[in-house]
Amino acid sequence: MGILFLVRHAQASFLEQNYDKLSALGEAQACHLGEYWARRQIVFDRVCAGPCVRQKDTLRLVSNAYSKAGLKFPDPLVLPEFDEYQGEAVLEHSLPGLIxxxxxxxxxxxxxKSSSGSAGRRATFQKLFEAVIGKWVRGAICPPGVETWLEFCSRVNSGLAKFLAAxxxxxxxxxxxxxxxxxVAMQRALQLSxxxxxxxxxxxxxSSWSEFLYAAERFTLSGFNSHGHISDPAMLTYR
Incomplete structure (x- = not known):
């Protein structure tokens, strides 16, 4: 039985001009994750990342922590199947008409648009984003040139099958x-709608991780959203 750790990237630069880079807090989260795993001698046989900078840099900082601890960390692959869905493109194409x-x-x-302060802007944007992406998931909006929800799920599942079988x-x-x-991995394990x-x-x-057990056709959830490496509540983020 194999064990798969699916790691969400550390905090990116939300609401900045370039979202796809780790924030200072995100860099600290990723370093803490690597140090936490290294202290517990958690050794990996293979690792990969999606193509986003925030995904690859989270992996890089974890790898650096292993090197500092004198532990080996595998050379990573970069697989496009593990890119995030095209949320920004969905908004760009669909929001004007929806408004x-x-x-x-x-x-x-x-x-x-009328919100102020970092917390207020984050909260109001998240509500807007969830509403628009919900329409995309249901197929109520289909922006041209943007993959559908079903295509996104198929892409991720194809990547999982390829990486795990290798x-x-x-x-x-x-x-x-x-x-x-x-x-999508949770959907696969639990048959979610x-x-x-x-x-x-x-x-x-x-920077949390979820664990799955896999063998042949078996794919079972073992743990979701683990974040034992974060002891300071102020460092726990969703965005």
Whole structure:
């Protein structure tokens, strides 16, 4: 029986011009994760990351912590199947029309635009984002040139099948990815509906990991959203 660790990237630069880079807090989260695993002698046979900078840099900082502890960490692969869904593209293509034609989206957008302070902007944007992405998951909006929810799930499941089948029996492996692919893995393990899968995607904390047991056709959840490396509540983030 193999063990898969699915790791959500550490905190990225939310609401900044370039989201796809770790914040200072995110870098600290990733370092703590690597140090925590290294202290416990958690050794991996293979690791990979999605193509996003935030995913690869989380892996890199964990690897650095292993090196400092004198432990080996596998050379990583980068697999595009573990990229996050195209949330920014969904918003860019769909939001103008939704603001014009959907009263609830118009109200959420107005609340975001009038919000102030980091906490207020984060909270109001998240409500807007969840509402728009929910429509995309249900197929109510299909932006041109953007993969559908079903295509996204198929991509992630294809990546899981390919990566897990490439190794030997009984390995411990890790994939550094994002909340969406982790939710798809949860869907695979628990047979969740699309709506429940989306709700799970909002629950993954930055730099947390979820564990799955796998063998042949078996894929079973062992633990979700672990964050024992974070002792300071102020360092626990979702965005």
């Amino acid at each position: 014009e034609n959907d009263q609830s989206i118009r109200a959420l957008h107005a609340a975001f 190794g030997s029996r009984g390995e411990r492996v890790a994939i550094f990815t994002s909340g969406g692919p982790i939710a 699309p709506e429940s899968t989306l709700q799970v995607s909002w629950m993954s904390r930055n």
